[in-house]
Amino acid sequence: MAPIPTPPGEPQDSPDTYVGLDSEAAERRARDQGWSTVRSxxxxxxxxxxxxxxRLNFEVRDGRVARAWKG
Structure with missing residues (x-):
């Protein structure tokens, strides 16, 4: 029987830490933390x-992250 594949891991930082950051800085930080996809x-x-x-999602208002969530 074939082994059950293990899904890839996810970075262990909280999306809440991105709220209020400049969107470009937040995207760079998210990629540095290991998020494979960052969506603004x-x-x-x-x-x-x-x-x-x-995947990490950002809702961006006036150049700043207003909301962030996984998936």
């Missing part, structure tokens, strides 16, 4: 809701 979105953007391991 305007408020109210229509997005897919599937959960992706290793």
């Amino acid at each position: 979105l305007p408020p109210g953007a229509v997005i897919t809701m599937e959960y992706r391991v290793g």
Whole structure:
């Protein structure tokens, strides 16, 4: 029987630490922390809701991260 694959890990930092940061600095920091995908979105953007391991989402208002969440 084939082994069950282990999903890739996720960085262990909290999305809340990105709120209030300049969006470009937040993206650099997220990539340095090991997030494989970083997505910056305007408020109210229509997005897919599937959960992706290793993805960090930012809602950006006036050049700053207003909200951040995994997936």
